[in-house]
Amino acid sequence: MVEQNEKLKKLVTYHKEGVIGFITLNRPEKRNAMNVALWDSLNDAIGDAEKDPEARVIIVRGEGRSFCAGLDLSPENDLIPMITANPSASQKVTFYKIVRRIQGYHTRLERLSQPTIACIHGHCLGAGLELALCCDFRLCSSETLFGLPEATLAIITDVGGLQRLPRVIGQGHAREIAFRGHRFDAQRSLDISLVNYVYPDYKTLEAETMKIAQEIADNPPLAVQGAKDVFLYNKNVPIDQALDFNAARSSMIMPSEDIFEAFGAYIQKRKGNFKGA
Numbered sequence: 002m003v004e005q006n007e008k009l010k011k012l013v014t015y016h017k018e019g020v021i022g023f024i025t026l027n028r029p030e031k032r033n034a035m036n037v038a039l040w041d042s043l044n045d046a047i048g049d050a051e052k053d054p055e056a057r058v059i060i061v062r063g064e065g066r067s068f069c070a071g072l073d074l075s076p077e078n079d080l081i082p083m084i085t086a087n088p089s090a091s092q093k094v095t096f097y098k099i100v101r102r103i104q105g106y107h108t109r110l111e112r113l114s115q116p117t118i119a120c121i122h123g124h125c126l127g128a129g130l131e132l133a134l135c136c137d138f139r140l141c142s143s144e145t146l147f148g149l150p151e152a153t154l155a156i157i158t159d160v161g162g163l164q165r166l167p168r169v170i171g172q173g174h175a176r177e178i179a180f181r182g183h184r185f186d187a188q189r190s191l192d193i194s195l196v197n198y199v200y201p202d203y204k205t206l207e208a209e210t211m212k213i214a215q216e217i218a219d220n221p222p223l224a225v226q227g228a229k230d231v232f233l234y235n236k237n238v239p240i241d242q243a244l245d246f247n248a249a250r251s252s253m254i255m256p257s258e259d260i261f262e263a264f265g266a267y268i269q270k271r272k273g274n275f276k277g278a
Contacts (some may be wrong), residue, residue, distance in 0.1 A: 029065025
């Protein structure tokens with residue numbers, strides 16, 4: 002019955018308010034715990050964001066009490082019977098393909114052209130933290146608990162956390178989090194630069210996330226999206242190659258209508274009206 006009900010609703014939704022898009026995990030009764038169906042729905046929502054030319058910023062958030070409590074360990078999750086079944090060659094190949102598919106969803110989110118903000122509350126554990134790491138930056142409320150508990154469950158974090166976490170907080174902190182499997186609080190996440198800001202409660206978190214998103218959205222979108230392209234390209238290339246791409250990407254948007262509008266707004270001390278053209 003639970004599985005049938007989940008198939009009847011979108012486990013991850015996408016909608017837009019003005020020029021700000023929202024990808025929302027929508028399994029609140031399970032604290033948005035991840036199963037294969039939710040990941041597939043996430044991929045659909047990411048696709049909706051990709052196809053939305055009007056969205057200038059995407060906020061990723063969770064409905065209910067938590068952002069995401071991690072992997073759903075109940076038998077309802079197709080992965081659990083597979084993990085606990087008698088080992089066989091076909092089982093291992095199937096599991097590998099599923100993990101690679103889910104990794105691809107996360108990479109797709111990471112590579113969205115729009116800036117992405119993770120709005121985190123409650124729990125951000127395991128697969129939830131791996132999801133949040135795909136966003137450009139993270140904000141949270143003060144009660145939030147973080148962690149990668151996979152090691153305590155005799156499994157390996159495997160959909161991107163071990164790759165992305167060290168890039169955000171450094172190797173030492175990342176390895177401690179992965180090896181210990183412990184939970185840590187919002188203040189610790191701020192101390193190690195996992196999140197940019199911690200807010201006292203969820204209401205303030207929502208308001209401040211929207212404020213920051215709108216501030217980004219008010220900037221010329223060609224420039225913001227161009228900067229994101231450069232950040233993404235920087236990851237795996239030597240600095241000279243990154244600088245060359247930076248110069249090429251910068252030249253792509255000059256001149257533009259938005260440049261003339263930006264210069265005029267600056268001189269006239271008014272807010273610019275940018276069209277992404």
